[in-house]
Amino acid sequence: MNKQPKYRQVADVLRREIANGDFPPGARLPSESELQQRFDASRNTVRNGLSLLVSEGLISSSQGLGYEVKSHEVFELNASKFENLNFPQNGDAYNTNVTSAGRRPHQTFRVEMLPASEEIADRLKVTAGTKAVLRFCHRYVDDVPWSTQATYYPSWLVDGSPRLAEPGDIEEGTTRYLAARGIEQVGYFDEIAARMPTPEEARLLEIGAGVPVLLWTRTGYSAERPIRCTITTFRGDLNRMNYEIGDLTARSENEPQ
Amino acid sequence: MNKQPKYRQVADVLRREIANGDFPPGARLPSESELQQRFDASRNTVRNGLSLLVSEGLISSSQGLGYEVKSHEVFELNASKFENLNFPQNGDAYNTNVTSAGRRPHQTFRVEMLPASEEIADRLKVTAGTKAVLRFCHRYVDDVPWSTQATYYPSWLVDGSPRLAEPGDIEEGTTRYLAARGIEQVGYFDEIAARMPTPEEARLLEIGAGVPVLLWTRTGYSAERPIRCTITTFRGDLNRMNYEIGDLTARSENEPQ
DNA sequence: CTGCTCAGCTTGTTGGTACAAGCTGATGCA
DNA sequence: TGCATCAGCTTGTACCAACAAGCTGAGCAG
Incomplete structure (x- = not known):
């Protein structure tokens, strides 16, 4: 007999009942005191159990309201379609993606110059501490934080393309702007990782407990060397990244059905 | 004055001290009772604070031993190189990948036939509940659980390729076996998501609290239709997925330096 | 009818206690 | 020497109590 702890x-x-549909997404769970009676346990024990489910991302709690079963409609992100010359800019992809889903995009933007961290310097193949330009984007969908995106450009690149270091959008898109100045991005290397958010990330993305972040690091290359590195953080529960590789005519043919 | 709760x-x-390097990876934190004195707090309060760090994946605890700062060396997984005809089988890629990293691969394997869940049926473009063959792999590296991999084949495919439904490895690789029977995989569609593990996943992957799983769903297509769907779960803290897109000669040229 | 207050619900925070259970090293016996 | 035991550390589980703080609806004052 393997006796599990009460919590x-x-x-x-509760997990099984949620999976069963006894508590559908959006529904409120019984209050702590009700659960105390039901399970003949102290409040702390009930809270321990509930906090397990919170950290699994199944439910969330708010003071005064109770515990609510979380719903998770995911947003699909087709990463293999981004950033070619015909469909150039990240910002564009985001705007069209969101708008075509019938939702409202909104973003804040800033530019700064700072020494490259080891992680960035490594990817840009420059010496750590070298100055780099950071173009930072904080994106919302329907006023809900969606992603943060930090793109770093090495200083040698900025010397010939000064608008990168100026605040404000580059209307034609950075990829196109660079191409016009002889820097053509011909390939990129993507890294995708997941972890729990830092407090800073939790704040920016308004992430509650039990929700991981998806970290997407894209390093863009010209024919000669790396030209930029973009680190994007997403809420893991609301986003899924897609890659199309090879010939997928069979997929797109059947899609509309 | 924004007073934070004591925990x-x-x-x-502690988070700052860990980031500072005061407690390097592998080091033990002071015990709960020491922290009680240091912060003039009750044991519950200290435990609350520590459990925050646990759920962030920064530290882990074990009964009788204390709290330890987790280290995270990540394993790189190049997803865009898998499963073409020259480098055919997932299993092979795993074995060579792990062996070349100087580590020891080990896996358990089983085959079963079961009705397709909605998720699988949707991707394989068959009716939910149709029979499908599941080939399931539980992989270890140095006896540490690494990933679970479930590949589903639609029954119409199995009819013409019966060895898929038989237990035991297919030596030449499933991709090659299928190609020899006229089913050629010409493209695939990858979806990557992150979430907290279910208790089942936590058990199989021996995941502690605060570690998300990376979910990798790959649907393979012939020129006509989907032929298989592979769902792989990884420990999010130990794995990173890579995709190479476009021309990356600049990257590989400089790599050996 | 409008708007405010407040009782009464909810969860959040903090303190306390007690015992169970896992680990380690010292002690002491054979 | 070698092995078993156990004291004394660690975290894990479970209980209790009290107050803070957020939310909602009832009910009262204007």
């Missing part, structure tokens, strides 16, 4: 039993029962 | 202060101070 785990509480979590297990 | 958050505890977490913030």
Whole structure:
């Protein structure tokens, strides 16, 4: 007989009931005091069980309101379609993506110059501490924080393309602007990782407990060397990244059905 | 004056000290009772703070031992190089990948036939509930659980390629076996998501609290239709997925330096 | 009818206690 | 020497109590 601790039993029962649909997304769970009676446990024990489910990302709590079952409609991000010359700019892709989903995009933007961290310098193949230009974007969908995007450009590149270091949008898109100045991006290397958010990330993305962030690092290359590095953070529960590789005519043919 | 709750202060101070390097990866934190004295807080409060750091994936605890700062060496997974005819089988890629990193691969394997879930049926473009063959792999590196991989084949495909439904490896690789029977995989569609593990996943991957899983769903297509769907789960803290897109000669040229 | 206050619900924070259970090293016996 | 035991550390589980703070609806004052 493998006796589980009581707080785990509480979590297990509630988890199964949520999976069953007894508590559909958006529904409120019974209050802590009700659960105390139901499971004949102290408040702390019930809270321990509930906090397990919170950290699994299944439910969330708010003071005064109670515990609510989270819903998760995911947003699809087609990463293999971004940033070619015909469909040039990240910002554009974001705007069209969001707008075509019938939602409202909104972003804040800033530019700064700072020494490259080891991580960035490594990817840009420059010496750590070298100055780099950071173009930073904080994106919202329907006023809900969606992603942060930090793009770093090495200083040698900025010397010949000074508008990168100026605040404000580059209307034609950075990729096109660079191409016009002889810097053509011909390939990129993507890295995708997941982890729990830092407090800073949790604040920017308004992430509650139990929600990981997706980290997407894209390093763009010209034929000669790396020209930029973009680090994007997403809420893991609301986003999914897609890559199309090879011939997918079979997929797109059947899609409209 | 924005007074943070005491347990958050505890977490913030320790988090900064960990980031500072006061407690390097592998080091043990002071015990709960020491922290009680240092922060003049009750044991519950200290534990609350520590559990925050645990759920951020920064530290882990074990009964009798204490709290330890986690290290995270990541394993790189080049997803855009898998599964073409020259380098055919997932299993092969895993074995060579792991062996070339100087580590020891080990896997368990099983085959079963079961009705397709909605998720699988949708991707394989068959009716939900149709029979599908599941080939399931549980992979270890140096006896540490690394990933679970479930590949589903639609029954119409299995009819013409019966070895898929038989237990035991297909030596030449499933991709090559299928190609020999006229089913050529010409493209695939990848979806990558992150979330907190289910208890089942946490058990299989021996994941502690605060570690998300990376979910990699790859649907393979012939020129006509989807032929398989592979769902792989990884420990998010130990793995990173890579995609190479376009021309990356600049990257590989400089790599050996 | 409008708008405010407040009782009464909810969860959040902090303190306390007690015992269970896992680990380690010292002690002491054979 | 070698092995078993156990004291004394660690975290894990479970209980209790009290007050803070956020939310909602009832009910009262204007």
